[in-house]
Amino acid sequence: MPKQVRHDTKRKIEMATDVKTHPLIVSVSPHVRDEESIAKIMWTVNFALLPAFIMSVYYFGPRAVYVTGLCILTAVLSEHLFQKGLNRKITSTDGSAFLTGLLLGMNLPPAVPFYIPIAGSLVAVVITKMLFGGLGYNIFNPALVGRAFLLISWPKLMTIWSTPTAQFLAMDARTTATPLGILKEEGAVKLMEVFGDKASLYSQLLMGNRAGSLGETSAIALLIGAAILIYKRYITWHIPFSFLGTVAVAAWIFGGRGGLFTGDPVIHLLSGGLMLGAFFMATDYVTCPTIKKGQIIFGIGCGAITMLIRLKGGFPEGVMFAILLMNCFAPLIDRGVSPKMFGAVKKKEEKK
């Protein structure tokens, strides 16, 4: 009996969503006619990440393909098997599991052993997404939860940063500290020493010739991808720009060692996972506020927490925790800034 009920509801949902096979369905407004679909958006975002992926392969060699591929494979496969096992509609080809795997892979250091991408993808897809009800119901960004899980579980393995070599077959790269790690431990002066002068530091950070997670290093490639998404209007400027702006302002005011207003915002903007996080992960439709005003608050919150962790916290990088923390506040922010309902009357204050 319960099985029958479940089947019926499933069929109803399918009928309601699939307009092509049921063209005469009448539904409540709004009647939007558009070619957009989940799959189209997701595959476009995947495509927008392609430049950053190419740069990661250029700098880190076959390891990049191996780690990212393992992540994607596990993510898609686990979503498929989970939905198959629970008799749900199988959506593993709509690109969202692929995107989760791709983002997770780009957030991992190059030299991780094979079980780290697999465990991370499983946590990301099965625990963070599917157990909460699938795409659209997850509270947290799946890829980031996967990475947080890995960072807390294997703190040593997750902080081995290989030196970028840009030689395709150099497998055993030496390890080094990330720019943010150097900044945290030894300050900006040491960072300048490592990279030469200021101009070469900026250009190296922009191109991505630095240690770090696979996909986060090349700011220019990420910006190209972000431009595609903004041009297609899949993301708006609100979250990324308020996020980056807050980081820049906070870095300028509090980032310097010589007192207030002596920090270097460019280093903070171009290093760490900020570009990847601000354009591709904070803007995840499911886990950010839907109202524009709320998105600006969300971005400012992300930036503030990021800088708090970078400057005062125990970790050198805080983008991941910042986005995850703000994810929990997204529904609250939406409630706080939701516009007044049309025709609703403001409650009169009680007379005393």
Place this chain on the structure above:
Amino acid sequence: MAHTDKSNWELIKNGMFSENTIFRMAISLCPSIAVTNSLKNGFFMGVSVIFVQTMVNLTVSLIRNFINPKIRIPIFMMVIAGYVSLIDMSMAAFARPVYKQIGLYIQLIVAFASIFARAEVFAVKNKIIPSVADGLGMGIGFFLAMIVISFFRELLGKGALWGLPIVSGNPLLIMVLPAGGFFAVGLLMGFFNWVDIRLAERKAAAAETAPSVETTG
């Protein structure tokens, strides 16, 4: 003031499975996350709760005819606190290393919702033998939950059981941290619910296919 009409065995089974403190009622979750990072801690916590729950039910049931309903809550508290002090002191004397780790939570048994609830809804209304059976069942249910949770957490988080290393390699450190406690409890709760639904479906399917025999009661 309904007396229970279940047999003692049914009462024990009820506490162990269908009204399991952690996985069904979802109460007393604080210790289930705080002390289950190793099998040893979970075991001692479970044993203490079995003892306290059974003795509290026994005592409350014994004095149920003398308790003035208006002051029953302070009386329950005193009974519970007495037994908790007993186990707290004996553990401090005989199991020093374990006590150092989970001593605080042993004292917190005083505030366990599950123990108080059984005194309030069961022991004060029922005779001695059923009350003891109920307390035993609830205690064993809690004990089993602690064992299952701490088994997985220690095995995954440290690659060990009862302090003895079993698996070498890099364990999942998160499982022995509080965050891992939430993961473990949530996943196990989900798993048991899933098993329950499956069993109910199977039972329903069996009832449908079986020839229509009128079963009443």
